[in-house]
Amino acid sequence: MxxxxxxxxxxxxxxxxxxxxxxxxxxxxxRSGISTSIGVRVAADYKWTLSKKYxxxxxxxxxxxxxxxxxxxxxxxxxxxxxxxxxxxxQHISAMAYILPFEWTSTLSALQDRCDPSSPEDIExxxxxxxxxxxxxxxxxxxxxxIGVASLAQVHKARLRPxxxxxRLGNDGWVAVKLQHPRLDEFxxxxxxxxxxxxxxxxxxxxxxxxxxxxxxxKESLPQELNFVHEASNAQQVAQxxxxxxxxxxxSLVIPDIVWAQRRIMFMEFIEGARIDDxxxxxxxxxxPSTVSTELTEIFSKMMFLHGxxxxxxxxxxxxxxxxxxxxxxxxxxxxxxxxGLYRILTEExxxxxxxxxxxxIRGDEDGIRKYSLRVGCRPEAHRLFASLLTGREWETIESAxxxxxxxxxxxxxxxxxxxxxxxxxxDILARLPRVVLLLLKTSDLLRCLxxxxxxxxxxxxxxxxxxxxxxxxxxxxxxxxxxDSIATYGISWNVxxxxxxxxxxxxxLEFGLWAYQARMSNWERLVRWKLVQA
Numbered sequence: 001m002x003x004x005x006x007x008x009x010x011x012x013x014x015x016x017x018x019x020x021x022x023x024x025x026x027x028x029x030x031r032s033g034i035s036t037s038i039g040v041r042v043a044a045d046y047k048w049t050l051s052k053k054y055x056x057x058x059x060x061x062x063x064x065x066x067x068x069x070x071x072x073x074x075x076x077x078x079x080x081x082x083x084x085x086x087x088x089x090x091q092h093i094s095a096m097a098y099i100l101p102f103e104w105t106s107t108l109s110a111l112q113d114r115c116d117p118s119s120p121e122d123i124e125x126x127x128x129x130x131x132x133x134x135x136x137x138x139x140x141x142x143x144x145x146x147i148g149v150a151s152l153a154q155v156h157k158a159r160l161r162p163x164x165x166x167x168r169l170g171n172d173g174w175v176a177v178k179l180q181h182p183r184l185d186e187f188x189x190x191x192x193x194x195x196x197x198x199x200x201x202x203x204x205x206x207x208x209x210x211x212x213x214x215x216x217x218x219k220e221s222l223p224q225e226l227n228f229v230h231e232a233s234n235a236q237q238v239a240q241x242x243x244x245x246x247x248x249x250x251x252s253l254v255i256p257d258i259v260w261a262q263r264r265i266m267f268m269e270f271i272e273g274a275r276i277d278d279x280x281x282x283x284x285x286x287x288x289p290s291t292v293s294t295e296l297t298e299i300f301s302k303m304m305f306l307h308g309x310x311x312x313x314x315x316x317x318x319x320x321x322x323x324x325x326x327x328x329x330x331x332x333x334x335x336x337x338x339x340x341g342l343y344r345i346l347t348e349e350x351x352x353x354x355x356x357x358x359x360x361x362i363r364g365d366e367d368g369i370r371k372y373s374l375r376v377g378c379r380p381e382a383h384r385l386f387a388s389l390l391t392g393r394e395w396e397t398i399e400s401a402x403x404x405x406x407x408x409x410x411x412x413x414x415x416x417x418x419x420x421x422x423x424x425x426x427x428d429i430l431a432r433l434p435r436v437v438l439l440l441l442k443t444s445d446l447l448r449c450l451x452x453x454x455x456x457x458x459x460x461x462x463x464x465x466x467x468x469x470x471x472x473x474x475x476x477x478x479x480x481x482x483x484x485d486s487i488a489t490y491g492i493s494w495n496v497x498x499x500x501x502x503x504x505x506x507x508x509x510l511e512f513g514l515w516a517y518q519a520r521m522s523n524w525e526r527l528v529r530w531k532l533v534q535a
Contacts, residue, residue, distance in 0.1 A: 039198035050074030273320030
């Protein structure tokens, strides 16, 4: 018996060291075991905590918070150990501060900027398998220390060798080399299957659990994010959408040129810059953060409401700022948009409905909010809660058409508290929304956080004014197209002309009102700053 065990052990070790398929099976079992064990322990901890009887409400709240913290720490350790899509899942959860308990979001926020890089050996093997050449054959210089590491990929600075004609591609040969973590291919399907199993288990243990949509969104988005050819195509499309404005110096947006792309490796133009939330860098280069926020809002408003082609992951690490390279530039800075893996195409119907919804939110028009919330996928009776999720504001603020007012810390706490008090209703809203609308919510929330980081107290009102102008334009263009189509089909009539004039007048009235308010507040801002300088 002992001899048989020794032989089996030796044979297993030999297979593990020499057979890739056998090693893959062992790794997959280990990873599934770790994640399943954590999922079961978390579910059991919550089941035990929530089923206990407590002597007071305060004791129950304390026990629940302690359970939240224990479970979040267990999950964090597991996600860091497993890496890859598990880190991506944790990042999704940590970004839901307006819904989930503080213990969860604060604990998992450690995953936002702390991802382990792939080893040099794995990177070299990736180039040989996917490109057919070693790194030394492709590059004159290659910095092995990554300039950025994310859950799915990492980026290195390198200098390409000249081609056969002596021409250097990129910025005199300097490129940013984006590499997918090589082991993702091996475990992606297994990991998604395991997460799906855990979500199903939690759903059975807690029938009201309404966050399985996170997994569905990951299943839809991951194949696109893991294909750099798709990312290159997105980058080229968004560059084309802004090409005319760029040529006329009407935008500060810069999209790095794509030099070459395969599924797991991409070379792009290397651009120096700092993260958009680096206020010290802006001060050093005499760049006004509030103006930066205004320009970022304009860029994303055009994507949402006019182009219908939206970058859905504008977190601070994906937007760089640098001093403007062109002296004729609109501002004294450029905004460099990175990571084009996650985009969504908004249908014309959704784009205009979303513009109508935001116009109604800005006006405090409850009937319009109810109508267009329904049209984008929210149940009509949940329109007030949905409006708060979209804007991050209390219903009383929205109803009074006061979105341009400053959002105080007290209001932020109240909105977050109400969302958590109505957790099941929020989960139900999110579960019913189309996936693309969920990404619109996520994008709006990321932009709102950036805006609050960049804007001073004098200019907090500007974001919704800028958005409102583009919403008004989108609504007008939709009405004009519809009425012109009607004229082409049925001919011109007094009624159609009246509708056309009414739509134009509503657009111009709203646009002029927003423009006048923006101009007045900009002058007030300059006056306040002048007084501060004089003081």
